[in-house]
Amino acid sequence: MxxxxxxxxxxxxxxxxxxxxxxxxxxxxxxxxxxxxxxxxxxxxxxxxxxxxxxxxxxxxxxxxxxxxxxxxxxxxxxxxxxxxxxxxxxxxxxxxxxxxxxxxxxxxxxxxxxxxxxxxxxxxxxxxxxxxxxxxxxxxxPLGVIGAIGIAIWLIGFLFEAVGDWQLARFKADPANAGKVMDRGLWAWTRHPNYFGDAAVWTGLFVLALGSAWGLLTIVSPIIMTKLLVSFSGKALLERGMRRSKGEAYDAYVAKTSGFFPLPPKRQPSGAGTAS
Structure with missing residues (x-):
């Protein structure tokens, strides 16, 4: 090392x-x-x-x-x-x-x-x-080199998911016509938590930027802890419990078609099934 x-x-x-x-x-x-x-x-x-x-x-x-x-x-x-x-x-x-x-x-x-x-x-x-x-x-x-460039790219993807996801959600909530509805548009159609996924990606990118030496591998504890917090504690788990209580079946339908964390194409619903909007 x-x-x-x-x-x-x-x-x-x-x-x-x-x-x-x-x-x-x-x-x-x-x-x-x-x-x-x-x-x-x-x-x-x-x-x-x-x-x-x-x-x-x-x-x-x-x-x-x-x-x-x-x-x-x-x-x-x-x-x-x-x-x-x-x-x-x-x-x-x-x-x-x-x-x-x-x-x-x-x-x-x-x-x-x-x-x-x-x-x-x-x-x-x-x-x-x-x-x-x-x-x-x-x-x-x-020098940063190829690994550094990869770290910057991961950070940029994460930052865009977080910032754009927050912006889309803020616009959705600002429209009175959306009161009581579930946000399932834009990035929110690909993951139920684009902001949390983005946060985790940002810190993964910063971890990669610490790989200027082999000692940097030890800092992987950082994105692991951040992701665990976002998924299991103060982020996803807590928010989804509240959403299920307040949105009911509409949120269940959203969950059925949308990835829980990592962005994936929305699942097709059976013909005639309703959608959360």
Whole structure:
């Protein structure tokens, strides 16, 4: 395996951890003041931008390929800032998300201790771990080459699925004629979660960009954790339970013809079968 400046990388992890702690602490303080814990969702993406910026600055002069460093910084920042702006605009004026309201009903003991254990400590820890490919890539001296180009292509596919899927859904919801209907158009006809698939692809692309050395293979933990979160925990599984309760048979029909995660052509329905719209 290619040698890397492990002392510098360790310092980078410490710096990122400190920056994320401060970042998360400020968000928690603001959330307590306005009594809305769901604002953390807005800052999920930007938290990775903090990790990327700190890594870029700390890695300066450490021998990492400058093109790789700039590309990783740019791609992480574009993804994180777009996601934060989208969620911020979507949540504006809606108050605290019901998921957080339900969680807060179980609060016992110190409010700050409860919030660190259940929300902010968990999310901050995930930011540090999932951003590992971004951190390591800053120290790899190899030029991007073909593998780097593949990583950028995967990131671009993911970003387009996420951004276009969010845009299509926002337009659909903004039309009063669609009230109570299931979104099954555009990218949503190919996967029930184009935004979540896109998120997973973005982090797979960033993992590939960390393959400037064989050590980069270890950072595969990042897209694995992100995909697991999106599929089994805070994303797909949680959302689909709510959709089944609110949409009923219309959502069941949508599920029957549409891939659950990876984009695939819509399944043909039997003649005479109804469609969710």
């Amino acid at each position: 290619n040698d890397l400046p492990w002392g510098d990388i360790a310092l980078n992890v410490v710096a990122v951890t400190a920056a994320i702690i401060v970042f998360i602490g400020l968000i928690m303080a603001a959330a307590i003041k306005i009594q809305n814990q769901s604002i953390i969702d807005i800052f999920w993406g930007p938290g990775f931008v903090v990790a990327a910026v700190v890594s870029y600055l700390v890695s300066s002069g450490s021998g990492g390929d400058d093109t790789r460093r700039l590309v990783v910084l740019a791609l992480t920042s574009v993804w994180g800032l777009r996601l934060g702006l989208y969620i911020g605009n979507r949540n504006r004026g809606h108050g605290q998300d019901k998921r957080y309201t339900a969680l807060m009903r179980h609060q016992q003991g110190s409010l700050i201790g409860f919030l660190i254990r259940k929300i902010y400590g968990l999310q901050g820890g995930l930011m540090i771990v999932i951003s590992i490919p971004v951190q390591l890539a800053m120290y790899e001296s190899e």
